[in-house]
Structure formats: C-alpha cells, structure tokens
Amino acid sequence: MSAPIGNRFWEARSSHGRKPIFSSPEELWTAACEYFDWVEANPLHEAKAFGSKDGVQTVNLPKMRAMSVGGLCIFLDIVPSTWVEYRKREGFSDVCTRVDEVIRAQKFQGAAAELLNPAIIARDLGLADKQELTGAEGAPLVPIINLSGRS
Template sequence: MPAPSGNQFWKVRSSHGRDPIFATPNQLWEACAEYFEWVELNPLYEARPFAYQGDVKVEKIAKMRAMTISGLCIFLDIARVTWAEYAKREGFSYIASQVEEIIRTQKFEGAAADLLNPNIIARELGLADKSELTGKDGAPLVPILNVTVSGA
C-alpha cells in the first residue's frame, strides 16, 4: 500500500544521514595519526630465500608499507567521498591538507630511498618525464615520404 498522497513523513526524521564520525578537527587528526602509526608498525613482508653452505632458508623481510588516502579511509571506516567532504569543511580542511601532504611525502621519500617501487610511486604521485614532439609552431608532425622512381 503506498504512502498517502502529500505525506511529509520524511520531516519526522530527527536527522538526515549518519552523524559525522569526527566531530572536531582534532579527533580527525588523532585518528589519522593512529593510521600513520599503524602503517609503521605493520610493514609488508617479502619471502626471500637465502642459501648458506647448501642449506636454503626462506626468511621474511620487512618492507615499507606505503601510506595512501584509500588505506586511510579504510582504516577510518569512511568512504573516499566522505574524506573529500571533510576536506571541504571549515576547520577540517587544514587537517586534511596536512594529512595528504604527509602521505605524499612518505611515498616520495620511500621511493627516493628505493624502499618503495619508484615507478609505481611516480605514477601515483603524477610524476613523469614527458617529452612531446611537434612540428613548426606546435603543429602536428607530418611525415615526408621519399619516393624514388627507378629504371627509366
């Protein structure tokens, strides 16, 4: 049975959507700092074989875990769009900006020290060597065909 025509049941709701998880910028900062700490305490592991006098052992080698906004959102139990909304809110935008810079710096420095894959991080950060070839005054290149006629 449909709702009666002209109903306004939606006005009865006390709120629309769930309450923000972080009521203050400081709460958001503290949760982000927990993520940073978690990343440091939970490296990724690579299984690497070692041989010594004919005895082969497989050892786990700790590898740096790259911080990401996606990983942060999973840790905070929020959607990526929710992070973007926090970044727009007054008082929260500074925290969001700082967090994004910390994550970017961690990835850049990890790649520069060869602790993270430099190629993957360069793409992630939008860093690339680009060279573009153009013709005169930026026009597209036009191939010149050399045709030789033989045997006359």
C-alpha cells in the same frame, strides 16, 4: 509489526542522518596520526630464499608499506566520498590537506630511497616524465628524408 500509517515518528529525532565520525578537525588529525603510526608499525614482509651450508633458508624481510588515502579511509572506517566531504567542511580542509601532504611525502621519500617501487609511486603521484616534441609553431614533426645518399 510495521509503524502505523501516517506516523511522524521521524520528526522526533534530534538530527537527521548519521552523525559525522569526527566532530572536530583535531579528532580527525589524531585518527590520521594513528593510521600513520599503524603503517610504520606494520610493514609488509617479503620472503627471501638464501642458500647456505644447511640448505635453503627462508627469511622474512620487512618492507615499507606505502600510505594511501584509500588505506586511511579503510583504517578510519569511512568511504572515500566521506573523505572528500571532510575536505569541503569548514575547519577540516587544513587537516585534510596536511594529511594528503604527509601521505604524498611518505610515498615520494620511500620511492626516492627505493624502499617503494619508484615507477609505481611516480604514476600514483602524477610525476610523469613527459617530453612532447613538435615542429615549428606546434605543428607535427616531419621526418627529413636525405635524397643525396650521404649521411
């Protein structure tokens, strides 16, 4: 049965829209720390095959799991746009920045120790090794052609 025509039941609500999942920056930081702990406690596993006198043996080796804002959002049960909104909220900006820096540091350190793929992490962190070559005053480089036949 539908609501009666002209009803205004929605006005009886104490608030409109969904309440934020985290009502304080401290709650958000605590939840982010739970994600950090979960990442540490749940490494990825790589199956490695080794030859031995008994034949081929397979061993599962733990591998570092990279933290990410996307992974954090899944863990917190929020969408990435909600994370962006938390960054804009008064009092939450500092916590969001700290969380972003923890994630960045974990990726950078993991890549530097080659526990994570350095090329993938460098791209993810925007650490491109770019060299731009130009001629005088930013003009394109012009190849020099040696017409004398000498090297």
